[in-house]
Amino acid sequence: MIEGSKADAGTRRLRMGMVGGGPGAFIGDVHRKAARLDGQVEIVGGAFDIDPAKSHEMGRILNLEAKRVHDNYEKMIEAELALSAEERIDFVSITTPNNWHFPVAKAFLEAGFNVICEKPMTMDVREALELKRVVERSGKVFALLHNYTGYPMVKHARWMVREGKLGRVQKVVVEYPQDWLLKRIELEGQQQASWRTDPKQAGAGGCLGDIGTHAENLAHYITGLDIEELSADLTSFARGRLLDDDVNVLLRYENGAKGVLHSSQISTGEENNLNIRVWGTEGALRWHQENPNYLYYYQQGEPVQILRRGNGYICEAGKRATRIPTGHPEAFLEAFANIYMNAIATMRAAMVGEEASELERDFPTVDDGLEGMQFIETVVASSKSKEKWERFHR
Ligand code: NAD
Numbered sequence: 001m002i003e004g005s006k007a008d009a010g011t012r013r014l015r016m017g018m019v020g021g022g023p024g025a026f027i028g029d030v031h032r033k034a035a036r037l038d039g040q041v042e043i044v045g046g047a048f049d050i051d052p053a054k055s056h057e058m059g060r061i062l063n064l065e066a067k068r069v070h071d072n073y074e075k076m077i078e079a080e081l082a083l084s085a086e087e088r089i090d091f092v093s094i095t096t097p098n099n100w101h102f103p104v105a106k107a108f109l110e111a112g113f114n115v116i117c118e119k120p121m122t123m124d125v126r127e128a129l130e131l132k133r134v135v136e137r138s139g140k141v142f143a144l145l146h147n148y149t150g151y152p153m154v155k156h157a158r159w160m161v162r163e164g165k166l167g168r169v170q171k172v173v174v175e176y177p178q179d180w181l182l183k184r185i186e187l188e189g190q191q192q193a194s195w196r197t198d199p200k201q202a203g204a205g206g207c208l209g210d211i212g213t214h215a216e217n218l219a220h221y222i223t224g225l226d227i228e229e230l231s232a233d234l235t236s237f238a239r240g241r242l243l244d245d246d247v248n249v250l251l252r253y254e255n256g257a258k259g260v261l262h263s264s265q266i267s268t269g270e271e272n273n274l275n276i277r278v279w280g281t282e283g284a285l286r287w288h289q290e291n292p293n294y295l296y297y298y299q300q301g302e303p304v305q306i307l308r309r310g311n312g313y314i315c316e317a318g319k320r321a322t323r324i325p326t327g328h329p330e331a332f333l334e335a336f337a338n339i340y341m342n343a344i345a346t347m348r349a350a351m352v353g354e355e356a357s358e359l360e361r362d363f364p365t366v367d368d369g370l371e372g373m374q375f376i377e378t379v380v381a382s383s384k385s386k387e388k389w390e391r392f393h394r
Contacts, residue, residue: 009090009351013042014344017080017089019073019104020096020118022049022058026192027118028095031145032062034336035093037323040344044068044089047076050096073104077111091141091347094118097195098203102127105142109134114141114347116340120213120376121369123203125393128366128373135366141350143343146217146364146372148274150338152309152318152330153295155362157222157278157285159315160297166280169223172251172259174276176215181207181245181265184238197241205376206243208234211274212263212379213372217364218276219261220371222285225253227375227392234383237266249379252389293329317362339363 016035021028028048035041045068048058052071059069070076080088091114094104102122105115121144122128135142148154161169186193195201196210203209219225229252234244245266251259264270274289286296293309307313310326321338324330342363349356374393382390 009348013040014090014347015044015088016041017044017068017076017092017113018046018048019076019092019094020048020100021046021093022051022054023061024191025049025095027145028093030333030336031093031095031116034333035340037333037337038341041340044087045070045076045080047071047073073100073107077107077113080113081111090114090351091116091343097201098209099123099201102131105131106134109138109140109142112138112140114343116143116145116343117369118145119217119369120203120205120209120372121366122373125370125373125377128370132366132370139350141343141347142366143339143346144364144366144369144372145336145339146214146221146368147332147336147339148214148218148289149221149364150321150335151287151289151292152314152321152338153287153292153307154218154222154335155317155321156307156315157276157287157295158224159317160285161223161278161280165283165297166278166285167282168255169225169253169257169278169280171257171279172219172223172225172253172276174215174219174259174261174274176211176263176272176274177267177270178211178265178272179268179270181238182268184241186241197243197245199242202243203376204243204380206236206241207245207263207265208243208247208379209372209376211265212247212249212261213375214274215261215263215276216375217368217372218274219259219278220368221364222276222287223253223257223278225255225257225259227259227378228252228254229389229391230378230382231388231390232379232382234379244383247379249382292331292335317359320359 047070049055092108093116105117108115186197232249235246246264249261277286284298295307297305310322342360345360346356378393
């Protein structure tokens with residue numbers, strides 16, 4: 001276990017390492033931009049690619065010291081532990097395909113580092129349960145990139161549900177359709193499609209793990225409701241594809257509420273159409289990711305209220321997640337940065353021996369990751385079963 005450099009941990013930039021995010025990768029670059037948005041972080045090293053030559057190429061692109069760029073994550077951990085506490089990374093961000101999340105996260109946590117990890121958290125529930133134990137034993141911060149919970153108006157929606165503005169929630173409809181996997185572009189070597197359609201790298205869910213888990217997490221974050229049982233139908237429409245590219249799920253929640261969750265990667269014309277509607281006994285909400293600065297609030301017989309980011313009536317968590325005044329749109333990168341902002345504040349608090357506030361601890365954790373893996377497992381089991389209703393595997 002390492003001690004870390006505590007002396008100036010409350011103010012200095014935290015040192016970030018990265019595993020994944022090599023040349024041509026998608027989300028690693030988003031992490032690098034989002035992490036640095038508030039000037040709280042500097043990127044100092046990494047093992048950026050499965051191909052060592054490309055890892056070093058990325059280090060050069062990022063102008064990093066050559067000695068901080070490594071062939072693989074094992075060598076990176078060894079080298080970081082050999083550095084002084086003043087140089088060593090404070091945390092690592094894991095932006096590899098899914099099959100690497102568990103071994104990399106476990107190794108860094110056990111070496112004493114904080115971890116920010118992509119979703120889905122692991123390959124299965126067994127790994128997720130073990131990772132939860134590792135996180136708890138380590139006492140380190142573990143944040144999971146369910147980035148849609150970082151939007152101010154999503155935080156306000158959650159606050160409104162908690163404040164009882166909707167009464168008792170009775171129905172949730174959440175959908176996340178895309179169209180980019182309509183054709184088998186994985187056969188043409190498209191990088192992001194190749195591993196996402198391979199069960200050995202993606203896990204048991206295709207579209208389900210990739211974006212279905214975001215939809216489930218968003219519904220859970222806003223409503224606070226736990227799924228009791230579900231009935232699912234997974235399809236691989238693209239002939240010969242091994243994993244699902246279309247997901248339809250009926251949900252029964254513990255309070256008697258009902259839900260419908262649909263995600264798809266073959267829905268022509270759809271880009272990132274994450275959309276959630278929540279109906280309660282006294283009111284209803286709608287939020288749409290492609291137009292994220294607005295939250296629609298409905299009360300029966302009343303004109304719709306359009307609540308807007310940046311205004312005085314927005315809840316504290318939503319205000320904290322806002323950087324610029326009303327009418328100047330904020331979106332994906334800022335929401336991503338909000339997960340970093342809170343995870344980093346929580347790391348800083350721990351480094352100076354303090355307890356992070358509730359607002360600072362507002363980011364997805366290992367428990368959300370475990371729930372995501374349980375969701376995938378339960379949906380796959382239900383889809384295979386003739387009985388249809390499957391109890392949520394907790
Ligand atoms: P990608 O294929 O674009 O990039 C993956 C990168 O990881 C590549 O550079 C690859 O060489 C590297 N890599 C693979 N194995 C490695 C290893 N063992 N060590 C070091 N580097 C390694 O994939 P992507 O689309 O960026 O997705 C990466 C992860 O991010 C996935 O888990 C995915 O589910 C997740 N993701 C999340 C969001 C989100 O909105 N939160 C969006 C996209 C992707």
